[in-house]
Amino acid sequence: MLFNLSFKIFQRELRSGYLTSMLVSLVLAITIVSGISLFTDRLEKALSAETEEFLGGNLKFESNQNTAKSKIQRQDFQDIDFMEMVLFASVIFSEEEMQLSSVKAVDNAYPLIGELELKDKSGKFLSKESPELGTVWMDARLQNLLNLSYGDKIFLGDSEFIFAATILYEPDRASGNFAFAPKTIMNFEDVDSTNIIQPGSRVEYNYLFKGPEDEIVNVRNYLETIKENGDDIEVLSEDSSSLGRTIDRSENFFLLGGLIAVLLSACTVGIASQRFTRRHVSYVAMLKTLGMKTTQIRTMYFLLFLFMTFLTLLFGLILGWTLQSQFINLMSSYFPTELPSPGYYPILITCLTVLICQFGFIYPHITKLITISPMRVLKDDVSFDYGFIPVLLMGLAAFFLLLYLYTNQLTLSLIIFFGVIGFSALGIGSIYLLLGKNKTGLGASSPILLALSELRRRKFGNSFQIFAFTIAIGLTLITFSASQNLLGSWQTSIPEDSPNNFAINITPQDKENMQSFLQENDIKSKPFYPVTNAIIFKKDEQNEDDKIDRNFNITWIEELPEQNDILKGEWFDKNLNNGISVSDDISERYKLEIGDEVFIKVGEEVIKSYVQSTRTVNWDNFSPNFFIIGHPSLFKDISSTYITSFYIPSDKQYLAADLMREFRTVSVFSIEELIEQIKEIIEQVTQALNSILLLTSLSALFLAFSALQDGFSVRKHQSAVLRTLGASNSLIKQSTLFEFTLLGLISGTLGALVAYAGIYFIETRVFETTASFYPEISIMGPLLGIIVVSSLCYYLISGITRQSPKKLLMQ
């Protein structure tokens, strides 16, 4: 019975159209939230799979000695796959040519994760095996430089090999220090016969592990115990590559869009359910006089909202799924294979969002509704105590929960929460001050007086409307600005001529020749940085606790590299006794403060210095970047090679090969592909974000519309009475327009302020860039307010003036 009754009410409500704004905004929110979270979930999974592949396993142990292997093999790890490889650089000869190559010798367990894509004379193929004994694979660049065809002989150390295939794609690209030169892959068992590895040669042994998470932890704990100076343990972590950061950042954008959409529709739902309650007051009173129990009525409305939840979830999830598959399509060119299917988390977060909205913004109103006295039927004017405070508290609690759900950070949520509350209090306070005290009378003698008196008289309702408009306008401006400015600066962060080639291993003899080579060919390069490998000790090298257990590539230069900013201390100065400059993350991680003494060990030499400054480094600028930079005076006696990066335009690509032929020992590698990939992703993310912007603006429009509609239902009656008393249409029209234009102006201005605060916060906290001032917002806010509010109002006004006074007769 109850079920049928509430289903009937539900149908009636649907048909009446009163629920439209609530339903549409809920569906919109669910669409955006589920679309975004499904999409980012799949993206993240794809990314983590890719990082895993990049690393080559779940855990990597890097060592300069091969002593680790026997120790590891003595341990009895469960379910762990294990492989060994050795990396070194060596010159490889073909019949006519020679070239430095970075060689990776892999054992038969290779590859632990992923597949290689190779090419031989019969075409492209995939492989999950290591090269056969006596054969090598090489990348296309090396093949060209050595002028090789499949089956040709090459010479490496004391041994000769057959060139069997070209490497098109290899999974474990993160391999250590030698990864820069053109690549050769050979079988581990062939290494001995080359006699290349002698005591004291620079080689790196890598041990890769793959297995379940808890067992990997055991492996890691064990490795920590056998780890020696210069060894390194790498685990799968947030990818710190440019690509990873790019995707990370876009996820931030997406979540921001999602949160804003949810907050907007939460407000809409709040307004709509308030109206719903008002409409149902006499209905509930009537049901009560007819003898329906409170619990029955409660169940009935509960069911009603269950139907609503179900309906909105159904539509929202279908639309959300469509949205994310659109996004995936956009990005599909980047991901070669099908993206992993999403987990349960996105669905969970969506349902949780709907639930919080229901309990925070709908349920309190219903609870109020149920407590209404049946007297209401007898005497129309038994005042309906709306119990504003508990409803407000529930709403605020839900607001906070949503914030926390989406940011997952307590402090961040608290800041936003109290920021919003403070702002609202400020706004409402200023409205009360601005409008002043009520005067006697409605001021119906002129449109302006009438409008002002209406504003004054409905201070409370108006404050709420202004609050809603302010939120709608402010959040739209934030989204707009994010898409325009943040994305814009992101896009221009990769300028057309950003370096697309790196050159390393430049000997001091080659340095000058290479600089003139580049100059002759009109190629702009970044500075040539000297680079050497060093270990840094804090205070005393004898004390184990003070050891910074890490190999650094350090450089020394007098000029501060571009896009590096001094955070603390001072950059080098001719007149100072200069020390070193440390990047901010290193100073944080190893607790290096300004003035701290450090010992830099290069080879056998130990240089004493101190921390003179800390810097922020832009790792995305495709220039050589360094954690540690010293003053040249400290490193006078240190021999080093040089590193630089430069931009070769696409029509001069042949210069790369020329360069390599001329400077045999220099390694040149192209990051063209990576840059293209990042640019493409930014492009696609921008497209996806613009559609989010569109949806968010739509939610904002719905919020503004429902806030207005709410105010207008009160006006209908008043307008009919005034018409009976002979008020002209134009009086009502003009005063209403004037009133709402003023409301629009006020909320637009406040919205601009909200946007400024929000953008500042987002720029400094979320994206950690420097905040900028966008003057256009201070014009756009009020303008948007006036235009949107007054045109919505113009649309609604006809509903009022069409209100014939004769309706009052038919009560």
Added chain:
Amino acid sequence: MILEVNKLRKEVSSGESKLVILDDVSFNLLEGQSLAITGPSGSGKSTLLGLLAGLDTATSGEIYLNGEALHELDEEQRALLRKEKVGFVFQSFELLPSLTALENVMLPSELKAEDEPEERAKYFLDRVGLNERKHHYPNQLSGGEQQRVAIARAFACSAKILFADEPTGNLDPKNGEIVSDLLFEVNSETDNALVVVTHDHDLADRCDKKINLKLGKIVE
């Protein structure tokens, strides 16, 4: 002649069918006279009153209100006429809930942009015996008190003619009597005409003229 009605007809179309609510209604009313419209429920009383007061338009027929051809005026002109010449009292009071009693009564004067609307309003509120309650809101007043405020508002229009649709219909007999006394008192004082729709025979009997409606037609 304050009111002259000729062959008034009102039809409404609901879907396919046409419904005749008023048919061939004609009568006159002199200045200062009072008229009672009676008849069973659904006979068209409220509809007629709405037409007379210019709240609605007839399908055919003529209405002259204070000499002006109401049936030839458009919506805005009728509003203007209402402002200058007509007062109206509804069965369900129709006070604005956001205004105090005093402010409700001030409305007509404000719309006419008259001087000192507050003083005039106080006078009329005093006249209906609600001087003490002038700063109260409608939901703080009883039904009878609200109707008295509505009457004060109608008088504040300084109308030539006052229309009242069952002004006592929502009130108990005692309050009903107070309200109808008020209507006639002020009517005789200000010399305006009064048209009242009522089920109340006592009230109808006090009027100078009576018309009885049945199925939209005047019957004797």
